[in-house]
């Protein structure tokens with residue numbers, strides 16, 4: 043619990059910014075609930091992962107420097123993505139030891155947290171209240187799971203919401219096939235992976251799919267919709283912040299569903 | 304072996320549509336991962352052993368020359384000979400010379416990926432020496448003129464009908480689809496080869512410097528018959544397999560079987576130290592160790608040094624969702640899966656194998672299970688760095704990236720760009736909330752819908768709310 | 771020359787200083803110390819529990835186990851076993867333990883001391899020791915114990931004295947060094963259950979190229 047209100051810089055992530063602003067708003071709401079002052083630094087863009095994973099270290103380093111500067115002075119940097127926060131944790135690898143940026147990157151790393159792990163530590167979970175009710179299944183996104191050790195935190199938080207019933211899927215820890223540029227560089231393989239995932243999701247009988255990373259969610263939701271599977275995909279913070287009253291990812295606006303054939 | 308790694312994408316597409324292959328790959332997914340998990344759960348010290356194994360391998364690699372020297376000294380003291388081979392060609396020639404010295408007509412072979420790497424079989428055959436694979440999986444592949452698709456389960460890509468057909472054709476016996484029957488048939492057929500062979504070739508899982516011993520770990524016992532019955536035993540091993548002492552070898556043995564098949568221990572772990580001793584009634588009269596470098600010494604001290612810790616357990620490919628989808632042959636060379644995606648560019652050149660280190664989502668499962676904690680995703684990324692530096696990555700990727708980076712490093716422009724994109728996607732989707740076709744994004748929309756943004760960008764809305 | 775070339779590359783990669791005495795000392799120290807790495811708790815139990823563990827693990831590895839109270843029962847037990855299993859011919863090692871067996875000669879079992887040949891039904895050898903950790907037998911080659919006996923016959927019978935069962939592999943290495951004066955025999959076999967393969971559709975089949983059955987005669991007492 044934050045005693046004197048400390049400042050958190052929200053790392054919005056480019057996908058939340060572009061596709062799902064509610065995820066960022068939900069994050070703000072939850073962080074404020076945990077007693078933090080939340081600010082959104084203007085100079086942030088993307089974490090740089092597309093460049094980093096394509097071997098473009100020069101541009102990755104440029105973006106890293108920009109992000110480091112944007113979040114200077116915040117006690118914490120929190121983002122709704124294990125993958126993007128994981129990328130922030132890679133920044134020190136981009137600079138030689140002895141380069142002042144290396145030290146600054148290490149410093150950012152020590153302050154950067156994925157949202158559910160951060161809330162699990164800082165939020166008085168009795169404050170959580172959500173009108174959401176339904177059977178949900180949870181996909182463990184790879185970077186969050188393996189780089190940041192996020193597995194029990196979102197489940198612990200969800201367990202505080204009376205209406206939530208978690209039905210675990212088979213292979214919840216297996217990659218959904220998104221992988222950033224992977225899904226467009228190797229579309230056939232990616233399709234097989236997300237197809238397997240969709241089967242496992244369907245088999246649970248859950249009506250809602252939750253995860254902590256929008257990349258994976260867009261991929262899985264896109265597949266579920268294409269296959270005509272009636273499962274709603276949402277970022278976990280939407281449930282935690284009681285903001286699940288908007289259409290789920292890739293769903294028609296409320297009231298529009300009947301109109302399409 | 305012909306390098307088909309440049310065709311990885313086509314190979315993968317064909318593999319994904321190959322119903323029989325997909326059925327066979329199902330056996331892998333259902334087997335190894337669960338068995339490994341059960342074995343690991345029974346040994347509480349497993350993760351600590353992994354740490355020790357990583358550290359020990361690092362120590363060995365820092366002193367690789369000296370341990371190899373000690374190993375050679377002790378092989379010679381045991382009455383054996385060590386041959387040093389820089390390249391695959393050196394190794395092929397050396398092995399052929401030993402065979403020719405013995406006037407060898409046939410050689411039996413235990414399972415060895417290094418001999419696949421140096422393409423030994425073809426070479427021996429062209430030079431009048433007939434190699435006979437004796438590992439059941441390798442034997443099946445040899446009959447089918449096929450190659451391993453997995454480093455410990457070489458015939459994992461085949462179904463029983465394929466085996467039955469191959470046996471029927473070559474053994475001229477009535478066809479059977481019963482695995483027990485097929486194995487009995489192979490056992491019977493191979494007996495005569497074991498006895499008739501002039502030379503037996505095996506690989507090595509480890510080389511023990513202290514004693515000058517080589518060790519093989521097998522479940523079938525074929526490696527033992529291969530090395531005990533012929534007059535000459537040749538061990539073909541790569542240089543990074545050396546370990547200091549029997550105690551150090553033991554550390555790796557505790558990890559190997561559990562990581563590989565999920566067994567507590569491999570059935571036969573056999574140490575060979577030189578030729579038969581005076582008074583021995585059986586065993587080979589000549590003992591040769593062929594040490595193969597083939598690019599490994601260049602990895603020492605490089606960003607890829609950690610790959611030399613690999614003990615060839617196959618856990619990384621057994622758990623890899625990409626390997627599980629496309630199988631080993633798609634990778635187009637000897638070593639498949641995550642370990643292959645790091646090793647292959649080293650051995651055949653990044654210009655030929657660039658698609659392999661890119662064919663990963665970096666999900667990290669391989670690193671999670673690797674017994675010697677090789678950071679496989681990091682090493683694959685290093686190859687992507689090299690590829691990018693050498694301007695080998697496709698132009699579409701490079702130009703796409705530079706446009707994107709241009710915006711990503713200019714926050715104001717980026718905001719503008721994001722809001723235009725956001726608007727476009729929303730318009731395109733109309734009221735459906737998603738779109739099933741997008742210009743320039745068919746790789747995505749061929750297989751899945753593209754969810755539309757749910758409103759203006761967060762940054763726009765945040766600003767509008769004046770916060 | 772290849773060796774020099776390989777070494778130059780390794781040393782170049784490692785940036786080895788021209789005076790590498792420190793590295794040599796580190797290597798020599800490791801070789802001399804024969805330091806044990808982490809040994810699992812499982813292998814460090816009291817003797818009676820190790821015995822139990824050996825039996826359980828050998829059983830799990832699909833070895834068959836026949837327990838005997840003393841060496842005096844051994845020959846008879848083997849003869850009985852052979853009769854029950856329809857085995858008429860046994861090739862044996864010629865070590866002291868096997869030479870001292872007092873065969874009744876009642877049944878029809880024919881015995882021969884020699885190396886194994888294709889077609890042999892069964893062999894009899896002595897284990898040097900047992901390793902409880904995984905139910906493993908250690909055997910090694912010598913004038914009196916040809917290696918082919920461990921691999922060619924369809925069934926492999928092994929005599930193991932319970933008193934030689936150790937916990938971890940490390941204890942077995944130490945015993946081996948003591949027994950052989952530090953020089954390695956040509957072949958050391960660690961055997962855990964009978965031969966098998968899962969190369970066809972990952973379905974486990976017993977009896978690939980080595981023995982289909984491994985029968986351990988476990989001798990309690992002295």
Ligand code: SF4
Nearest residue numbers: 613614616617619673
């Ligand atoms: S890289 Fe690791 S997991 Fe893969 S084969 Fe080598 S040791 Fe096993």
